[in-house]
Amino acid sequence: MQVTVAVDCMGGDHGPHVTVPAALDFLRLHEDVNIVLVGLKDDIDVQLRKATSTLMARTAVQHASESVTMDEAPASALRGKKDSSMRVAINLVKDGTAHACVSAGNTGALMAISRFVLKMLPDIERPAICSMLPAVTGRTYMLDLGANVDCTAEHLLQFGVMGAMLVSAVENKERPSVGLLNIGEEDIKGSEVVKHAAELLRASGLNFYGNVEGDDIYKGTTDVVVCDGFVGNVALKASEGIARMLANHLREEFSRNLLTRVASVAALPVLNAFKRRFDPRNYNGATLLGLRGIVIKSHGSADRTSFRIAIGRAAEEARSGVLGKITDRMSVIQENAA
Amino acid sequence: MQVTVAVDCMGGDHGPHVTVPAALDFLRLHEDVNIVLVGLKDDIDVQLRKATSTLMARTAVQHASESVTMDEAPASALRGKKDSSMRVAINLVKDGTAHACVSAGNTGALMAISRFVLKMLPDIERPAICSMLPAVTGRTYMLDLGANVDCTAEHLLQFGVMGAMLVSAVENKERPSVGLLNIGEEDIKGSEVVKHAAELLRASGLNFYGNVEGDDIYKGTTDVVVCDGFVGNVALKASEGIARMLANHLREEFSRNLLTRVASVAALPVLNAFKRRFDPRNYNGATLLGLRGIVIKSHGSADRTSFRIAIGRAAEEARSGVLGKITDRMSVIQENAA
Structure with a gap:
């Protein structure tokens, strides 16, 4: 087509x-x-x-x-x-x-x-920003990344549906797994909104994994991670911030003196492979779902x-x-x- | 003493x-x-x-x-x-x-x-978990990292006071700067709670910088970053997650074959200096403030x-x-x- x-x-x-x-x-x-x-x-x-x-x-x-x-x-x-x-x-x-x-x-x-x-779209109340992020096991789709500061449980359910359908459509996965971002895996954790969203997601017919934590985004525990736009935006920017700090520091360390510059030449193929894999440019393009x-x-x-x-x-x-x-x-x- | x-x-x-x-x-x-x-x-x-x-x-x-x-x-x-x-x-x-x-x-x-x-302590309603994190310019103290899922503006003000007094006490800074974690620098951004907290912090007599974003934590824009425990916990764990993914990948790349293993020996002093600077063990110990x-x-x-x-x-x-x-x-x- x-x-x-x-x-x-x-x-x-x-x-x-x-x-x-x-x-x-x-x-x-x-x-x-x-x-x-x-x-x-x-x-x-x-x-x-x-x-x-x-x-x-x-x-x-x-x-x-x-x-x-x-x-x-x-x-x-x-x-x-x-x-x-x-x-x-x-x-x-x-x-x-x-x-x-x-x-x-x-x-x-x-x-x-x-x-x-x-x-x-019918039955969707709010648009959400969804982006693909690198994960150990491949990639994770996360939403909302900043369009909605305050979300109800119903909004989070809708984000879950939108994220799962996006992964299903573009990655050809039949039943993508959906995780709800929380501060612990147990059902008793989190705010009332998040707890209620978990109930809605569990009843939705989606492949709902349950609660996930911040580090699960990059572990790739689930195909989709759902959260409100405030939390999603902060988590994304904090991740970008620490990655940039680490990359800059590594660059500085390698250019510190003649010896480290020689080492950096030896390490170049490794560093380049590393850069290719995680180059943020390869993840550009967020979807307004x-x-x-x-x-x-x-x-x-x-x-x-x-x-x-x-x-x-x-x-x-x-x-x-x-x-x-x-x-x-x-x-x-x-x-x-x- | x-x-x-x-x-x-x-x-x-x-x-x-x-x-x-x-x-x-x-x-x-x-x-x-x-x-x-x-x-x-x-x-x-x-x-x-x-x-x-x-x-x-x-x-x-x-x-x-x-x-x-x-x-x-x-x-x-x-x-x-x-x-x-x-x-x-x-x-x-x-x-x-x-x-x-x-x-x-x-x-x-x-x-x-x-x-x-x-x-x-008198006039403090909730304890908060505060931790020191590495930043480009030194270190950032962040709270709350997970004790309080739902916070009022008054709680966030109290966190600001506690964080600033901790930095003032242990780092000997007279007027540590305090940032309020938000999804944009402008005053109009964020939830009602966060906007109200900004007003309280501005009137508090603390050295309030204003809103900061997720990447400011690691830039070291302010000495203290204040947020509710849900956001703080997710941001911290997401940061840990991406840092671990990057470190593991770098390790794998360096041990891929004989050539890269030789390169890793050359790069060892650099990698060790890097590890020393960001070793999470050096940041262990969160304060229940x-x-x-x-x-x-x-x-x-x-x-x-x-x-x-x-x-x-x-x-x-x-x-x-x-x-x-x-x-x-x-x-x-x-x-x-x-």
Whole structure:
């Protein structure tokens, strides 16, 4: 199936000189994808000058006169910038021109505009941010990573369904396991909301593992880890923080003196293999789950490689049928509850 | 000042054959500390056979006939085991025989018994678990790490006061900075509880920095990071999880084949320096803050080195006058609020 991805070329810290080359790189690697580049036409065209006619045949440019800035209030972006590249890209998903869209822009604005334009899937009350993380046994999908500060048990149940259906759709796992993030494995642990969410998840028909703890995210104990957006965001950023501190310190230690620099040359293949495995760029592209359309959020600081990976996630999810799976599963749960 | 530390020798995964040698190691290094070893007298005496008379002069043994198991319910340990080594060690703090106590036992039981025996400091409603973590710029003290699942804004304020007074007492910083863990730096972010806590902290007279995010813990943006116990526990365990995954992977990469094993020999001094800096054993010993006495919780799996470090924290805090500082600061805040 040929899929079309709309790319917000203006979002993020870098804009068209990173987003357009990343899109062309992606087209080169994947013949079954078309891309609509959205943003200031002149700026995009400059970046397209060197593109081959083969690639241009699968590329369209959609002009958008405005851009949402990184620090703009979501409400102002939503109400004041009807012709922003972000909004136009989302509109392309809404009207069926594109099967998915990608933006490295302001997360709050992307969430607000997506929700306004696309609306929510039936029986899903809130969108959640879901991301793939590296784990000892492969990968873990975690949500919510920051869209919802306060969650009810029902929201957490919905996140569980969305995460499980995403893994089922993109990883071809029939019954992905779902863990509920808590501060102990015992059922008696945690807040009332979390305890109630465990009951709902247990009754949901999902492959519910039970409670998991922070370190289970990286052990890969379950395919999906569910939590509220406050906890998820803090856990993700704390993980990034310690990983960065350790990597920087290792780099410093290896460049301390002549002897350690020689050692670093010897260790280079090992360090490179290590870097390849855990390079955060390979995990770029968080999914805004729960909407009637596929919206992928790239890191604002994404470079060319990293943004290309996020486009890949959009194409993969567009093909996966994840939205239908979520809708089907939610309707079964609603029927059983009724 | 000569201080006395009561050591629960039976707690933790290993018991007297780790806790007693660790205590003797500590006595050897610190002449200004006495230790009371609490637990089954016969088991402790076996470990003391080789101790020199110099060390024995600063060592006492206090028999306790029971032990709290690692999976015992706190309420049962509290009500059913009046002569547990944990309880007897805490009693020694209560009656003034010891200035502090250390246990590697069951956290919930330690918390419940400490609270029952020692009571809370004036104006402090809940005890919090506080730990020192490595940061780029030195170290960060974080609380609560799991004692309190649901916190009010007032609890978070009290945690801020306790954390700041601890850093002020043990690190000799006059006005330690305090950050409130949130999912964005802006004041509008976060739950109502967190927003209200920010107002209270701002009015408290503490050196309040404002909101910090998960990665700020390891950047060392502030001396103290305040959060509820659910978020703190998850963030800490997620950090431990990713650090362990990265370390294990690095070890595997270096032992992959002959070439990488040769490289690892060359890289050994660097890897050892790295390990020394971030060895989690050096950060062992969490403080149960808010009680009328100093109680240090060691990791249950602590080895001899690690448990010795926890005894060191107990001695350091016993000497620091932290409890007086907390009481004084809370009474100023109460007066200003009245």
